[in-house]
Amino acid sequence: MAAGIEQALRARSGDACELCGAADDLDVYAVAPSDGGADRSILACATCRGQIEHPETMDPNHWRCLNDSMWSEVPAVKVMAWRLLNRLRGEGWPQDLLDMFYLDDDTRAWAEAGEAAEPAVKHTDCHGTELAAGDTVTLIKDLDVKGSSLTAKRGTAVRNIRLVADNPEQIEGRVDGQQIVILTKFVKKSG
């Protein structure tokens, strides 16, 4: 990352995370779709960056900070705040903030465009190997299937899995003729 941008962002933010105000572990975060310039980047702390990049680790309470940062004068900060509030809207309070949130047309278009460009949730097996739809996996322990007397035995191969779109911890597959949801931490990719 170009040092010039980081300097510009440190000056703009007063050496603080532009989302939560933390002063530690600051780095440049490019707000997609980005041209790499300071106007399309924010300065963010490791906690914010980590949770943005790994939505499954998001701690809603951390993002109470958006209550303040959504009023930033910086479009890139507003865009991130808007996207994060949208991700969290199921919590209730983010919806209240979104209802108050004003974005001009250009900024709103940017905020919405970036959502599509965000990386999709990634499904990985017990070893961290990425899983894809259609893969075959092996169960690494006996699993009781919810709502049935079926136990899916350790070592069972499950072919042609499906990824649960909004939950990186779940896949679906057929065991003994029954379509079941399986936690990714209990499977190993075969082959």
Ligand SMILES: [Zn+2]
């Ligand atoms: Zn932060």
